Amino acid sequence: xxxxxxxxxxxxxxxxxxxxxxxLAPGESELSGVLVSNDTTGATLPCLLAMGAxxxxxxxxxxxxxxADGPRGATADSSKPVxxxxxxxxxxxxxxxxxxxxxxxxxxxxxAGRMHQRPMAELTTELHSQGVDFQWLxxxxxxxxxxRTEGLRGGPAAVSLExxxxxxxxxxxxxxxxxxxxxxxxxxxxxxxxPYVALSLQVMEDFGIPFTVETRQGDAWQPTPWREVRAAEPxxxxxxxxxxxxxxxxxxxxxxxxxxxxxxGAGAVSRAVAMTGLRADSVQGDRAILRILQNxxxxxxxxxxxxxxxxxxxxxxxxxxMGQCPDLVPTVAMVALFAKGETIIRNVAHxxxxxxxxxEAVAGAIRAVDSQVEVLPDGLRIAxxxxxxxxxxxxxxxxxxxxxxxxxxxxxxxVDVRLDDPRCVAKSFPGFFEEWAKVExxx
Numbered sequence: 001x002x003x004x005x006x007x008x009x010x011x012x013x014x015x016x017x018x019x020x021x022x023x024l025a026p027g028e029s030e031l032s033g034v035l036v037s038n039d040t041t042g043a044t045l046p047c048l049l050a051m052g053a054x055x056x057x058x059x060x061x062x063x064x065x066x067x068a069d070g071p072r073g074a075t076a077d078s079s080k081p082v083x084x085x086x087x088x089x090x091x092x093x094x095x096x097x098x099x100x101x102x103x104x105x106x107x108x109x110x111x112a113g114r115m116h117q118r119p120m121a122e123l124t125t126e127l128h129s130q131g132v133d134f135q136w137l138x139x140x141x142x143x144x145x146x147x148r149t150e151g152l153r154g155g156p157a158a159v160s161l162e163x164x165x166x167x168x169x170x171x172x173x174x175x176x177x178x179x180x181x182x183x184x185x186x187x188x189x190x191x192x193x194x195p196y197v198a199l200s201l202q203v204m205e206d207f208g209i210p211f212t213v214e215t216r217q218g219d220a221w222q223p224t225p226w227r228e229v230r231a232a233e234p235x236x237x238x239x240x241x242x243x244x245x246x247x248x249x250x251x252x253x254x255x256x257x258x259x260x261x262x263x264x265g266a267g268a269v270s271r272a273v274a275m276t277g278l279r280a281d282s283v284q285g286d287r288a289i290l291r292i293l294q295n296x297x298x299x300x301x302x303x304x305x306x307x308x309x310x311x312x313x314x315x316x317x318x319x320x321x322m323g324q325c326p327d328l329v330p331t332v333a334m335v336a337l338f339a340k341g342e343t344i345i346r347n348v349a350h351x352x353x354x355x356x357x358x359x360e361a362v363a364g365a366i367r368a369v370d371s372q373v374e375v376l377p378d379g380l381r382i383a384x385x386x387x388x389x390x391x392x393x394x395x396x397x398x399x400x401x402x403x404x405x406x407x408x409x410x411x412x413x414x415v416d417v418r419l420d421d422p423r424c425v426a427k428s429f430p431g432f433f434e435e436w437a438k439v440e441x442x443x
Contacts, residue, residue: 073105098170195285
């Protein structure tokens with residue numbers, strides 16, 4: 001039987017960063033394959049437009065006229081700050097708060113859904129030490145707020161990543177606009193996902209930004225090729241970014257491993273799926289889905305054309321640290337329900353402050369199909385039972401795109417999956433259900 005072939009959607013993480021880099025590059029850039037979604041073209045692009053960039057779009061092809069002098073907010077004599085509406089996009093919020101802080105003037109940052117409940121203090125505290133003033137409109141440390149800035153001072157800076165690696169990514173992307181070289185260190189105790197930081201460094205490098213990554217070797221700091229670093233570890237890695245300008249260019253966005261995971265998971269539990277458009281050498285952390293599916297017992301094969309195929313096998317439970325790939329947790333949890341034996345997912349406590357409390361949301365779905373689950377302080381312990389084949393089951397998505405897409409995997413086990421908000425997939429993958437139909441129809 002021939003595998004179902006699916007073309008991977010464009011990377012959401014790379015799309016955000018490419019739009020930002022192009023918007024900060026004086027001159028004109030041409031971006032190909034930008035993901036068209038609520039988060040990217042619906043939130044990040046309009047915010048960059050409000051800051052002073054201009055865009056011409058034809059689907060996922062975007063022509064960008066960058067800002068000549070950095071982000072522009074409202075001037076001192078203006079009565080109303082420039083509004084940055086980040087919607088429900090945590091990535092837009094964290095990256096663009098830092099980018100706007102590197103500009104000039106007043107900006108008001110607002111969101112929707114759970115965004116006003118998601119903490120920002122670890123980032124805004126460091127921005128305040130760089131000379132940015134914050135006015136909290138509801139609750140200190142949370143959206144909405146107004147910030148007034150005359151740019152970043154540069155010099156030494158440290159940010160805690162207890163809540164998100166995106167704080168570091170935002171500061172890295174903004175650092176070239178600082179008045180003097182910025183030396184970024186990581187404070188706190190948490191070691192976080194390096195791949196998301198690596199994506200930011202990759203785009204910075206691609207758009208001509210000079211930077212150095214140093215790792216601690218004994219008592220000394222040594223320059224280290226950034227592709228050789230494996231963890232964003234407090235006290236062990238730091239970044240030196242020179243004042244510079246992003247360079248306009250033509251750029252193609254690679255495929256998205258996070259959104260590919262649902263189809264690759266389908267290949268593991270039902271029938272073979274082949275995916276095109278993914279880079280085998282990608283720095284995206286969610287490339288780990290292949291290793292995880294192999295550990296479950298699925299077959300994974302790359303062909304000479306760069307297509308990856310996943311085929312079913314006799315699946316068994318696994319014990320997996322997913323700290324480097326937290327967005328895969330809902331997918332992996334659903335695959336675990338098709339396996340024999342217990343699966344334990346570890347090191348993902350920060351999933352509680354995503355679009356939903358993803359640990360509780362996934363646990364709720366597991367209980368809905370009569371399997372057992374224990375929510376651990378930093379993960380899940382899953383004990384699968386036979387899926388209720390032929391039964392209609394209602395699932396709460398919590399308006400979280402990753403819940404909606406991952407729960408759909410259970411249809412391949414004969415469950416009539418009824419989602420309370422299927423439209424929430426538009427956040428990152430508006431065409432998901434059209435592509436998913438190919439899997440179910442076997443075409």
